[in-house]
Amino acid sequence: MSAKRDPVHAEPNVTEQDQIMREHAGSILRKWEEHQPVAPFEDVWDRYLSAAEASRRKQQIRNRWRAAAATFLVLILLGGAVLFSSPEVRAALSRFPFMKMLLADGGVEEQGLSKIEKEGLGVHLNTSVIDRNIRFTMDEVFYDGVQIVLNYDVEYLDKKKIIGEKDVAVHYDLKFDGAEPTASSTHKFTKLNDHAFIGSTLIDAYQYLDGHKLYMNITQIGLVKGDWSVTVPLSVSKTSPDTKIFFPNQTVETNGRTRTIERITFTPVSTQIAIRTSEYREHEIFYRLRDDLQTDFATSGGFGGDYEIIGNFSPPSAINPHPKYVEVLFDDPSEKAENFIRREEQAPLNDAFPVVLKGRNGGRVTVTRVDYKDEGTILTYEASDAENQRPTLILTDSNDKEHHSIGQPVRISKERFDFQMKFPKLESGSLTQINMTMYDYKPGYEPKPPTTIRVPLDWSKP
Amino acid sequence: MLGLQNISEEQARSIYNKHSPYVYGIALMLTRSSPMADDIMQETFLRAFQKFDQYDPSRPLRPWLCRIAVNLAKSAMRKQRWLFFQADPPDIGDEFLVEESMMKSESERELWESVNRLSAKRKEVIILHYYAELSLPEVAEALHIPEGTCKSWLHEALKQLRRSQTLRRHEVRCEEEMQ
Numbered sequence: 079m080s081a082k083r084d085p086v087h088a089e090p091n092v093t094e095q096d097q098i099m100r101e102h103a104g105s106i107l108r109k110w111e112e113h114q115p116v117a118p119f120e121d122v123w124d125r126y127l128s129a130a131e132a133s134r135r136k137q138q139i140r141n142r143w144r145a146a147a148a149t150f151l152v153l154i155l156l157g158g159a160v161l162f163s164s165p166e167v168r169a170a171l172s173r174f175p176f177m178k179m180l181l182a183d184g185g186v187e188e189q190g191l192s193k194i195e196k197e198g199l200g201v202h203l204n205t206s207v208i209d210r211n212i213r214f215t216m217d218e219v220f221y222d223g224v225q226i227v228l229n230y231d232v233e234y235l236d237k238k239k240i241i242g243e244k245d246v247a248v249h250y251d252l253k254f255d256g257a258e259p260t261a262s263s264t265h266k267f268t269k270l271n272d273h274a275f276i277g278s279t280l281i282d283a284y285q286y287l288d289g290h291k292l293y294m295n296i297t298q299i300g301l302v303k304g305d306w307s308v309t310v311p312l313s314v315s316k317t318s319p320d321t322k323i324f325f326p327n328q329t330v331e332t333n334g335r336t337r338t339i340e341r342i343t344f345t346p347v348s349t350q351i352a353i354r355t356s357e358y359r360e361h362e363i364f365y366r367l368r369d370d371l372q373t374d375f376a377t378s379g380g381f382g383g384d385y386e387i388i389g390n391f392s393p394p395s396a397i398n399p400h401p402k403y404v405e406v407l408f409d410d411p412s413e414k415a416e417n418f419i420r421r422e423e424q425a426p427l428n429d430a431f432p433v434v435l436k437g438r439n440g441g442r443v444t445v446t447r448v449d450y451k452d453e454g455t456i457l458t459y460e461a462s463d464a465e466n467q468r469p470t471l472i473l474t475d476s477n478d479k480e481h482h483s484i485g486q487p488v489r490i491s492k493e494r495f496d497f498q499m500k501f502p503k504l505e506s507g508s509l510t511q512i513n514m515t516m517y518d519y520k521p522g523y524e525p526k527p528p529t530t531i532r533v534p535l536d537w538s539k540p
Numbered sequence: 541m542l543g544l545q546n547i548s549e550e551q552a553r554s555i556y557n558k559h560s561p562y563v564y565g566i567a568l569m570l571t572r573s574s575p576m577a578d579d580i581m582q583e584t585f586l587r588a589f590q591k592f593d594q595y596d597p598s599r600p601l602r603p604w605l606c607r608i609a610v611n612l613a614k615s616a617m618r619k620q621r622w623l624f625f626q627a628d629p630p631d632i633g634d635e636f637l638v639e640e641s642m643m644k645s646e647s648e649r650e651l652w653e654s655v656n657r658l659s660a661k662r663k664e665v666i667i668l669h670y671y672a673e674l675s676l677p678e679v680a681e682a683l684h685i686p687e688g689t690c691k692s693w694l695h696e697a698l699k700q701l702r703r704s705q706t707l708r709r710h711e712v713r714c715e716e717e718m719q
Contacts, residue, residue: 103670
C-alpha cells in the first residue's frame with residue numbers, strides 16, 4: 079500500500095524546506111515560552127473590568143428609561159380604567175393588546191411587530207406558576223425564525239399589597255435547549271393596576287430555533303425572590319406559510335473586499351439578511367436594503383460573527399409585499415463626519431398645505447396634510463427622491479412642546495415617494511411648527527457612490 | 541444575559557501568563573514593531589476575555605487567540621500604512637533588535653530574513669502555519685481563503701525559501717573559493 083503524499087510537500091526540496099521551517103519555528107517557540115509577559119496581567123484585567131462596568135451602566139440606564147416610559151404609557155392607555163382581581167384579571171390579561179402597548183410610545187421600534195396581534199401570529203400558552211403568593215403567567219409566544227416575543231403578566235395575589243415601581247420587574251435569564259445562539263434581548267414592563275403588571279420580552283436570536291425549547295428562569299419578581307421558571311416551546315408553524323427564504327449566493331467586491339449575500343429571509347414581521355465577508359470579524363460595514371421601488375427597509379439590529387454579518391430589517395412595505403428584487407447598498411466606510419454639514423429647516427404648520435422643506439442635497443420634503451386621529455396624529459409627506467424618504471421631523475404645538483415620530487414612516491404610493499408618519503395623539507389644530515434636521519455633504523465634497531448588488535426574487539418558486 | 545460565560549480573574553490570569561508571550565511573538569513577527577506588538581497582545585486578551593462566551597472550550601485556545609491577534613495586526617498595519625502615507629514614516633526604533641534577540645544564530649536570522657522577503661500573502665501563511673502552529677485548515681479560515689489556495693501559497697512560499705537558501709549557500713561557497 080502506498081502512502082498518499084501531501085500535495086503541499088510533494089517535491090523533495092519542499093519537504094526538506096518544510097522540515098527546516100519546523101525546526102526554526104520550534105526553536106523560536108521555545109524561546110517565547112521562556113519569556114515573561116511584556117505587560118502585567120493586572121493592566122489588561124483592569125481594562126476588561128472597566129469596559130464591562132461601562133457596558134453594564136449603559137444597559138442599566140437603557141432599562142430604567144424603558145421602565146419609566148412604560149409606566150407613563152399605561153396611564154395614558156388605560157385612561158383610569160381599573161382591572162379587578164382574578165379570575166376577571168386573568169380573563170382581561172389574556173386578551174391584553176401586548177404588542178400595541180409595547181409599541182405605543184416608540185420605545186420599541188415598530189418594524190412589523192404590530193402584525194403579531196393584527197394577524198393572530200402568536201401562540202397562546204396561558205402557563206401559570208405561583209410562588210410566594212405571586213402568579214406569573216406566560217400568555218403568548220411569537221417566533222418567526224428571526225425574532226422571539228414573549229408576552230406575560232404578573233399578579234400579586236395578596237390584595238393588601240399595593241405595588242410600586244420596584245415591584246414591577248421580572249428578573250430572569252434565558253436559555254435554549256440544545257442551542258447557544260448569540261442573542262440579544264430587551265423587555266418592557268407596564269403596570270396595570272395596584273396588583274398586576276404585564277411584560278414583553280423581545281429576543282433577536284441569530285440561529286434558527288424552530289422545535290427548540292426556551293427556558294425562562296425567573297428568580298425574582300419585584301423585590302421577592304422565588305422560582306417562577308417556565309418553559310416555552312418555539313415553533314414557526316404560525317408564520318412559516320408566509321415566510322420565504324432566498325439563497326442568492328451573489329458576491330460583490332467593494333474596496334478590495336468581497337461580500338456575498340448568502341441568505342435573505344422574509345417573514346410576516348421581519349426581513350433578515352446574511353452577508354459573508356472576506357475579512358475576519360469585519361463588523362464596520364455600512365449597508366442598506368432597498369426594494370424595487372427604492373423603498374428603504376428600516377433597520378432593526380444585527381449581529382457580527384467571524385465571517386458573517388446578519389442584519390434585521392422591517393418586512394417589505396404593505397404596498398409592495400413581494401418586490402421583484404431588492405438591492406443591498408454598501409456605503410463607503412471611509413466617509414467621515416467632517417464631510418457633512420448639519421442643517422435645520424423650519425416652517426409654520428397650520429391648515430395651509432403644502433409645506434415645502436428643503437431636503438438633503440438639493441432634494442425636498444413636501445408635507446401635504448396632517449390628520450388628528452384617535453390612534454395618533456398622522457402626517458403625510460412626499461419626498462422628491464429616495465435619499466429624502468426618511469426625514470427627521472419634529473412637530474411643535476402651541477405650548478412649545480416638541481413631538482417626535484412613533485416608529486418608521488410607511489410608504490403609501492407605488493408611483494411617488496409618498497409616506498405617512500405617525501406622531502402621538504394631539505388636539506386637532508394644535509400644531510404650529512415643523513422642524514426638519516438633515517446632513518448635507520460639504521460643498522466640493524464628492525461622495526463615492528455606494529456599491530450596489532441587485533438580488534432578484536422569484537416569489538413563485540416554492 | 542444570554543449564554544454569557546464570565547471569565548474568572550484566576551482563569552484569565554492563567555490564560556494570560558501561559559499564552560501572552562506567544563501572542564506577543566506572533567504580533568511581533570507580523571508587525572516587526574515591538575510597540576505595536578505590545579498593543580496587539582493586550583488588545584487580543586482584552587477581546588478574548590470579553591468574548592469568552594464565544595470560545596468553544598472543546599477546541600484548543602491558541603488558534604482562537606491567534607486569529608484575534610492576526611486580525612488586530614492586519615488592522616493595525618493597514619492604519620500604519622495609512623499614517624505612513626499621511627505623514628512622516630513611523631519611528632521604528634529598535635524593533636529589529638527585539639526580533640534578533642529571539643534568533644541567536646546566523647542561519648536563524650538568514651532564514652527569518654528570507655521569510656520577510658516573501659510577499660505579504662506567503663509570509664502570512666508561513667508565520668501562521670509554522671510559528672503560530674495553526675493547521676492548514678485553520679490558516680485558511682484565519683485568512684479567509686480556500687484551503688486549496690492556502691496549500692498553493694504555502695507550497696510557493698516553501699519553494700521560494702528553498703531557492704533563497706540554495707542561492708545563499710552558493711554565494712557563501714563562491715566567497716570561500718575567492719578567498
